[in-house]
Every structure is written in structure tokens, then in C-alpha cells.
Amino acid sequence: MIHRSYLFARGWRSATPVLLLLPGFLLYLVMAVGPSLATAVYSFTDATGIRGIAVNWIGFENYEEFLFRGAASRDNIAALRRTVYFCFFVTVIQFGIGLLFAVLLNQKIRGKKFFRTLFFMPVILGVAIQGLIWKLFLLPRGGPASEFFQLFGWTSELLGGQPRQAFAWVIVVQIWANAGITMVIFLAGMQTIPEELYEAARIDGAGKWQLFRNVTWPLLTPAVNTNLLLNIIGSLQAWQLFLVLIGYRPGTQVLGYLVFAEGFGQTSGSVASAFRQGYAAAASIALFVLVLVFALVTHAWLSRREKRYIG
């Protein structure tokens, strides 16, 4: 077990590091890796969330039902499509806003610290507080957002309105809540760019746009990669703000919420509905495949792009 480079006491006492490592490692296997892999197994069963009820192997039944059977499968496909939309809008806008914040706050500017803190703060509040704050702000009648839109003669029920509108507002809150992470990752990346490069470019007569285009942007590649991947993976899996802001409403569900709702009996809003955990496991494998495909494609695209810059 122990490597020969081990420096401390030999003999029976060299078991110490292994013994001390085991609790953490076993916990990891039992609580994380094991269940993670078991998701695939459960997706072929009719498991319920009730203790003592026999679990039967039903093959591809869950997948078949999820993808091909009746009205429910059409809803599932719609949820899948919606997940991709959500991912697209959140990723693109959050990436843009995060980059904008970082660029603006990487200058010598007054109140820099204040702005950084303000934009980052929502990140630490958690979905319950984030969601409730915006639920209040988006109060349909007389709330600040609704009053603002009235100025333009636009009346809307906001979160309570058409599914599309409610969905769009969740995108807004999701970005509000997480743009701070994108910003700090970009800022950390910008801090690794040596000042001399800007000096040299400036001597060559580069303007501010050219400095950004030809110095900052290419050297920001690692942060760009991290942010893109984090945003894509994160937003494909995000659904908790839907729970707090609008609940399980037809026409707004995304895959992650579907897994939770089917698996833990929240589909009808009452606790009494069935826990279809085998089915939910199949749905979560579908989500996993989606995430994996997106992550791999993005990764491949990013490494091609990186090669272009490095040469």
C-alpha cells in the first residue's frame, strides 16, 4: 500500500497513512462514487422511494417511456429542448456580462472594490434567498420591475405570466446570481497577464481596443475556457431557481427539475404523488449524457481554438 519513498517510521507503523486516509476515501466511495455509478443501474429498474418495496429489473422500459411514450414523452423532449435554451442564454449572457465586469473593474477606477463585492455577493446567498429576493422584486402588480415596465406601457405578470416570460425571468435571476463567479475568474486571469506586454503593445501604438483584442483576449484563454465550460455544465444542471421562483409549472420545466419532481413526487405539487425513482434515474442519465456531449464538444472546440493562438 505504501510507496517506498515514504519517510516516516517503517514496519507496522507505516500503515498509519493508509488507515488515516481510509475514512475519507471510503466515505467518498460510498457516498459519492458508488451512488453516482448506481444511477445507471437504477435507471433499469422500477425503484420507488418507499422502503421495503421490491425493486424489479425492467430493462429499457424507463428510457422507452421517457423518450417515446405518449404526451409525457413529448413534454420530456420539450424539457430537454428547454434545458438547451436555458444553457445557451445563460452561458452567452453570463459570459458577456462577467467579461464586461472584469474588463471594467480591472482598470484603475474608483469604487472598484465596492463594485466587485456587489457583483459577487449574490453568489454566496444561495438559491432560497436569491429566489425570494427576486420573487419580491418581480411582484406582478406594483412591484419595482412591473412599475418600471409600465413606464413603457408594457404590462406583464412577470413570473406569473406566460410560461415563456416566467422562463425568461429565471434566466435573468440565474445570471444575476452567478455572473460574479464568471467575473472573478476573468479577473484572476487578467491578473496573470504581465504589464510589460501592454507596455510593448502601447509603444507599438496599439489603442485600447487593440490592447484588448491582441493582448488581453488571447492571454485570457485559460479563463475563457474555464468560464465557458463551467457556465455550460452549470446551466445545463441548474434548476433550483425554477423551484423557488415558479415551481413545477407546465411549459417551464427543465431536465434537472424533472428528475427531482419524478423522483421525489413533486409533479403534482402534493407529496402524495408517486416517487418514480427508476424513471427519474433514467431521466438523470439523459441529462448526464447531454452534459457530457456538450462538455466534450466545447472542450474539443476550445482546444482547437487554443492551438490557433499558441500556433
Place this chain on the structure above:
Amino acid sequence: MTVIDAPQEPRATQAPTAGRGSRPEPPGWLAWLKRQKLASYVVLLVFTVLYIGPLLMLVTTAFKTLPEFFQNPTGMPESFRFENFTEAWNEAQFPRYLVNSVVYTTVATAVCVVTSVLVAFPIARGYLRGGRYVLLLYVIALFLPPALIPQFQLILNLGLFNTRLGYILLFLVNPIGIIILVNYIKAIPRELDESAAIDGCGYYRFVFKIIVPLIRPAIATVTVLHAIGLWNELVLAIIYLTNDDLYPVTRGLIAFEGLYGANWPPMAAAVLILMTPMVVLFLFLQRYIVSGLTAGAVKG
């Protein structure tokens, strides 16, 4: 869009508006370009409104009476009354929720951090045969399917559903924490191990008396990161805890919302009560939170 500050213009950090000392103002669009900082401020202020607006609404609502709120949701409160805060505090059992949250967070974070250090150290040092593969197992965790359903079955069959222990069990591992610790420990010179071993220092004592104090920044980062995630957890609290006595604050807040519905003033007060300590802590621990989130993100 300004990228970086031009050092030739040291005054640029001063007032962003017109009139920069004795320098003559260039004409037309050039003048605009020179004042790009102004554009920066305008953009920042627009976003500041978007970021502060919801918080402001929360604060003003928390001080209103219900009729006042219905009459004029967006205006300023007539007076600063604290009844909503006392109501939220007393009616919603927030003291109990807070105790629960503190218990879950401290116990789980403590266990997680201690076990993580003991996993990370031998891996980082290469003291473990096959340690590289153990580390790999932690790295790929980020790409494994969600564990939600089998984890539930496990806790259920252990008879730990709806118990404190069962809930804590869900938060004892943190793969990202292991990776942060391993990277940090690698930067500590191996000679330290050698001299300690020569002096007859045991492994256990070495890790806790020498290594732990040296990697305190990384430990702080992992602690803060793990504790925040756990404190804010809502979904697992919904899934695993059905007994109101066991709720952490997040779950309690949603339960409170279910009871109070449109009665926003005490709701807002409750949110504010729970938010304030988070914000204060954040102001002190910002450095660790940010370093945890950006760990390894920009190295390429």
C-alpha cells in the same frame, strides 16, 4: 471599452467627468474617447441599480405594514418598525432552524476538512502506491452522473431518512476540496518531511502539528467553500427532511413562504435576518471564497 489603465495618464483615476487640470480638451469624438472612464461608470451604475434594486426592495418591504405594502409596494416605508422582524423570528421558529443549520454546517464541514487533509497529504507526497489513480478518482467526480437517486435509496435503507445524521452524511466529501489541498501541499518542500522523519516525528503528529498550520490558507478556502454550499443547500433539505424540527434555515424559509404566501413584509424581514450574517461573513472571508472559486481556473 477600456482594457487597462494608461500610465501616461495618472490623472485618469481622478474625476471621470470633464475638466482634467490644465490639459486642453480635445474636440468631438476624440473627447468622448478620452472620457471613456465616464462610459465605464455609466455601465457600472446601470448594473449597480440591477444589483442593488432587489436588495433595496427587500429592505423597504421589511419595514412596512401589510396595508402599507399593498398600497404602495415600491415606496419608502412610513416609519422604521421592527414588528416584522420579531414576528418572523418568533412565528417561524428561526432560532431552531438556525441551530440546525449551525449544527449541520459545523459537524459536516469539520469532518470533511479533517478527512480531506488526511486523504490529500499522502497523495500529494506520493506516499501511497497508486495514489495517482486515487487522485484521478477525485478529478473525474466532476464528470460522473448525479448521485441523487441511489444516495436517497442508500440513506433510506440505512434507516437514516429524516434524521440529522442522515442529512450530515450527505455532506462529508468534497472532491474539489481534495484537489485544492493536493495542489497546495505539493508546494511545500519535501525536505520538511525528511528532517521531521529524521528527528523521529511520527506521521500523525507531522500532519497535524507541522503540515496543517502551513496549509492554513488552503484549509480556510476549503472550509469556507464547503460550509457555504452546505449552509445554502435547499434541495437536499427538501428531499431528506420532512420533520419541521430538523429543517435548516433554507428549508425553513421556504416553509415560511408557504405559510405566509403574499404576506411579504414578515417574509422580507425573515430573508433579511438570514441574509445579513451571510453578507457580513462574506465581507470578511471574501478572499478565501474567491480563491476557492478561482483555484486552478486560470492556470491553463
